[in-house]
Amino acid sequence: MNKIRKQRVVMIGLFAFGISLSMTLILYALKQNINIFLTPSEIHSTPPKVNYPFRLGGVVKKNSLNHFKNKLGMTFIVTDFKHDTLVYYNGILPDLFKEGKGVIAQGSFNAKGLFVATEVLAKHDENYTPYARNKN
């Protein structure tokens, strides 16, 4: 084998090794960092573990938003029109958040069984207006 070919083989070998190594690490990282998306019905049928982070999706139930007096915190109910989940959130809601419209809340259940959201996202359609999830 001449020198050029030898180097080429070494280079390709290193390249393949590097890519496979990084892909393994990347897939591992991916597995640890995906957010499962669950609806209230799915939670009802198989309740997730305490402190297991996931994304709760559904529609904000009408007249369910309840601000705490003189505190930032609030609760509201996310529904998929079959089951409801109560959400506690201590923060500022996005502009597109509306009762009767779609919402995604990132968070987990605490030991008392209350869903504590760390982030609330309002869903919207292509015109950036709040988007109502269709009833299935």
Added chain:
Amino acid sequence: MIRLIGELSLLTALCFALLQFALPAWGYIKKNTYLLASARTLALGQCLFILLSFALLTAAFITSDFSIAYVAANSHPNLPFMYRLTALWGAHEGSLLLWIAILNGWTMAYTVIGKQHTLPFYSLVIAILGLISVCFLAFLYVTSNPFLAAAPFQTGKDLNPLLQDPGFVIHPPMLYAGYVGFSVAFALTQAALIHGSLEREWARLTRQFALAAWCFLTGGILLGSWWAYRVLGWGGFWFWDPVENASLLPWLTGTALIHILLLSEKRGTARGWATLLAILTFAMSLLGTFLVRSGVLISVHTFANDPARGAFLLCLLTFLLTAAFLIYAIRLPTIQLAKRPPIPFFSRDMLLTINSALLFVSMLTILLGTLYPLILDALHLGTISVGAPYFNLVMLPLLLIILLFMGFGPLCQWQSLSPKTVLRLAWPLIGIASLGAYAILWLILDDMTWVSYLSLALSLWVILSVRHHVRILPGMSLSHMGFAILVIGITLSSFLNQEQEMLLHTGNAAKIGPYQFFFMGTKETIGQNYRGIQGVFDVIKNKHHIAYLHPEKRIYPVREMVITKVDIHPSIFRDLYIALGNPRHDDLWSVRIYYKPFVRWIWAGGIIMILGGIVNLLLRKTSRLHLS
């Protein structure tokens, strides 16, 4: 009237595009000079009719011609004039027209710059650009015609308030100029493959176009990030949103491309890899367009939700890319590539190769994170999303390795240096960088972490290693420094960032960092197409008045949309940023206040990177003139 002429002119442009592809391509096969020579005229014809459609649609927006459905859906008589001009690219149809107009602009640029080429090659490039144009014009005309008639008596639904921002006025044209610019590099590469000559001239010109496109793309991404920072009201500059990722994908392969083409141009090597990168960059631009325009994404800015559009675009994408990769696979082995000596490890050649491999891997990781949820969803394996933690986790080590090699780059020569020489040059710089980073962090950070230390030290190392090259290679030096400054900005702003969400009574104050924010009250504001409430904050540091900040909550009555208008007090070393939340009652508001040190450095670094690119382009042009 405008509607009819606009539609006709689109159709004419489509015919011209078809001819622009078919006649020169046929002429190339038949070796017919007349057919080949028609390419330029046909391209000019297409360009004129696209410009006409573009001008007509703009006129329709200016005169609020609501007989056109697209205008009625995205404008309003009360919309300020500046936004009426730019509402054209505020939604799907118009932005595609902009895409095609920019493609025509780039084609025109090539018809002027490429004149020195032989006629068959020149016409072949124009024919390939024509083919791309045919695909997108057909897509525009069939699935998303901007000149469709509206139902009668429309009042106009107004432009989305989030898009009524100066950042948005130039963001889409800039971004598209970047995306589309890579199609010239692609066309040049395909033509060179078909023609059977990957000469240095090909590498030089492809690099010029790729570099110009890269400057635009960098600018587009920066503007997008700036827009998100100011308009979305979350104080973030990058959200790893699929749409943002879609713009980063071609940027990464494009950056790899301009580095590898340097190798092909100066050394005549790595031409197979360069061609592949050119195709991949174009593929990523198309993929970006597909992801954004097809509605497959769940994202902050998902645009079109029409399955027919998605299917059409996917077919186009498959067709163009299959053709491109077939040509690559068939033609590349027939081209005699230069016999090259083995690359020594401590040489610029090797570092450029490593750099391109690293950028390629970065691109794959982002691609994977972006497409993974789509693939799972398509296979009905559940709905998931991949959040920022994944991207931060995998991109950080890659970034650090890239920075490490970036520092070695300027220390190496084309010819190899002995490892000893390179290390002798490197040690003092590494020493200064590590000590400097330690000193800086000790001064400004309470608890130092490995991440902050390594990224700062490596950024300083990059800056130190290029400092001698500012005279010889000003473009490269500027771009590398800009990138290092950007990384410093990201590192410091994310570690020093302080934020608070709270309820604030008028007359009360919040303390964030060394600043106090006194909430003085609210007042009503009224604009041309909105009304709003403005909070007044007095910012005080050490009993000295710094500024008044006026964050706003606006309602745009046409769409009944409420948006938050943040107010920012910028300076070189820190931004103060206030966003109003919701009022509980008249004088009790929820507010979000950020103290963001060094956040400006991110965009400043990006601008320096672009300047580097521009300097590089200009200098190369003059050096070529000297030769001829």
